[in-house]
Amino acid sequence: MIIFKKVADIQNYISIQKEKGKSVGFVPTMGALHEGHISLIEFGKTQSDFLICSIFVNPTQFNDKNDFEKYPITIDADIELLEKNHCDVLFLPSVAEMYPDGMELKTHYDLGNIENLLEGAFRPGHFQGVCQVVERLLRIVLPDKLFMGQKDYQQVMVLKKMIQLQNLDTELIMLPIKRSQAGLALSSRNARLNQENLDHALTIIRVLEKIKSNISKNTFETLKKDAEDTLLNNGFEKIDYIELAQQEDLQSLPIWIKDTPSIILIAAWIEGVRLIDNILID
Structure with missing residues (x-):
């Protein structure tokens, strides 16, 4: 090199x-x-x-x-x-x-x-x-x-x-996002987390997958509130956003629209470290 x-x-x-x-x-x-x-x-x-x-x-x-x-x-x-x-x-x-x-x-x-x-x-x-x-x-x-x-x-x-x-x-x-074997999105900021909080950080992908799995059966607001509670009960101090948006331009979607390529995005803080992640809905 x-x-x-x-x-x-x-x-x-x-x-x-x-x-x-x-x-x-x-x-x-x-x-x-x-x-x-x-x-x-x-x-x-x-x-x-x-x-x-x-x-x-x-x-x-x-x-x-x-x-x-x-x-x-x-x-x-x-x-x-x-x-x-x-x-x-x-x-x-x-x-x-x-x-x-x-x-x-x-x-x-x-x-x-x-x-x-x-x-x-x-x-x-x-x-x-x-x-x-x-x-x-x-x-x-x-x-x-x-x-x-x-x-x-x-x-x-x-x-x-x-x-x-x-x-x-x-x-x-x-x-596509490169993840650890457990599912955490790889990030340089992960190096600032201790093992306990690395384990807690996995809650992000879990709530993303839960929202995606249930988006056709529940309102996004209901799923979002559940995700916020889950994060705050698993070591996260603060949530900047959990949003459902169009993939094309990131305009917010108050409800999921079938056949519209969408994305769920999260930014949240744990141990003073800000983590972001997302999951696509095609």
Whole structure:
């Protein structure tokens, strides 16, 4: 695996590869890598001639300073994991390399209502920061395909919109959520939980599956209230949202509509750690 820390160096390398007719796959990450990231890399390698992974903890997408400061940094372990799984290139830039002109937003992305829903309502400015850094990365790497996971479903929708707005020639491919054997959605933030709370965290997928199984037999409000009670009785301190929405645009659905592709999304706090998850209803 080749590691680049400078924009000019990785751009020169990519230019040479593209002159040879090679296609580029890209997996952007904030590090603290786990099997979810590796599943993206493994699939990306089957779809591209060479695969680039980036590790950059982006300050502009954290509306909570404490969350930024607590984000796990495991660079040595990350590099070892990438090498073990045959990643071709790692881009490991500094903040100064990514934001040579400062971190102030230079572009306001007209994302529409999707940036104000769900995550956007609880993390103001988050998606503007995400779009800023991902656009910067895409313009550096110039990938043919960008691979992301379904766990961050709203982020995927937002970035598809940004790619369209900025006329970037990259195809975004979303892959299913990678889960632990027990069913917990893999997340870098899971590393901050002790074993007892990791066990309690499994309640999220259990309530999602229960809502999905019963959505045609009960009202969503009834199922939502039951899910909230179940979470709060199993170690969760706070629930930001449990929502039923359309897959297409994440518009809220007060009731389930047969034959409308839907999604149930949850964000909840346990041991001071905010977890998100979702399940599709097709």
